[in-house]
Amino acid sequence: MYDLSVTAKIKPAGDTADTADRLLDAAERLFGEHGYDGVGMRMLAEAAGVNLGAATYHFGSKQALYLAIFRRRFRPMDAERLRRLREAVALAQGRPLSVTVIVECLLRPPFESGLGNTAFQQFLARNLLLPPLFLHRSLHQEVAPTMAEFVAAFHQALPQFPEDLLHLRSMFAMGSLAMFSTHAKTMPGMQKLEVREAVLRELIGYVTAGMTSPAATDFKQRPPLPRRPGPAED
Numbered sequence: 448m449y450d451l452s453v454t455a456k457i458k459p460a461g462d463t464a465d466t467a468d469r470l471l472d473a474a475e476r477l478f479g480e481h482g483y484d485g486v487g488m489r490m491l492a493e494a495a496g497v498n499l500g501a502a503t504y505h506f507g508s509k510q511a512l513y514l515a516i517f518r519r520r521f522r523p524m525d526a527e528r529l530r531r532l533r534e535a536v537a538l539a540q541g542r543p544l545s546v547t548v549i550v551e552c553l554l555r556p557p558f559e560s561g562l563g564n565t566a567f568q569q570f571l572a573r574n575l576l577l578p579p580l581f582l583h584r585s586l587h588q589e590v591a592p593t594m595a596e597f598v599a600a601f602h603q604a605l606p607q608f609p610e611d612l613l614h615l616r617s618m619f620a621m622g623s624l625a626m627f628s629t630h631a632k633t634m635p636g637m638q639k640l641e642v643r644e645a646v647l648r649e650l651i652g653y654v655t656a657g658m659t660s661p662a663a664t665d666f667k668q669r670p671p672l673p674r675r676p677g678p679a680e681d
Contacts, residue, residue: 467505469495472566475516479569483513483579514585520560520567525593527556532600543604550654553597553617554624558647561628572629601658611672612662618674620654 473494
């Protein structure tokens with residue numbers, strides 16, 4: 448079976464790994480174009496140039512293949528933003544990080560990763576609008592540990608705000624990035640490195656301003672704010 452613990456940057460050797468990669472590439476494109484229900488395993492196998500038995504051997508089911516597409520792009524990106532955050536925390540030697548630094552650690556890796564793969568952008572856009580129900584549990588399992596570290600860093604930098612508010616604002620931040628990324632490939636100038644960097648700096652500034660803005664509600668009197676549920680709460 449395809450080993451999802453190996454990042455997308457490290458391509459396993461051999462024909463077996465090549466077959467799995469071809470299936471993932473074809474599935475990423477087709478699911479992005481047609482959605483989960485619009486693509487069958489036979490269609491995927493034909494697009495990848497492999498037989499149906501190979502598709503079943505590597506992933507077992509269409510659902511498992513769909514999740515594998517997400518994980519192979521998400522996990523290297525997630526590892527990179529955690530690496531950046533932990534490196535910044537170590538350099539700070541116990542002092543709170545600036546909110547701008549935390550926001551950049553959160554947004555730069557997915558911003559750069561998304562711009563580098565237009566097929567995955569379309570796949571994500573499809574999931575923003577019509578995500579299959581089974582995807583939610585997997586997303587929560589992948590996202591929750593990382594967001595906990597970022598919320599802790601935000602809380603240290605912004606101790607005047609309760610954790611539930613910082614958690615919600617972090618979700619707003621990722622939502623802004625996701626919505627922009629779905630349109631980036633059609634925007635003129637985004638092929639230029641200097642334009643991409645300027646856009647990212649504006650996004651970081653926008654999110655930083657939102658994270659540090661005064662609370663719109665009195666958190667001493669309001670009910671707890673909703674947050675992304677954990678896997679057991681689905």
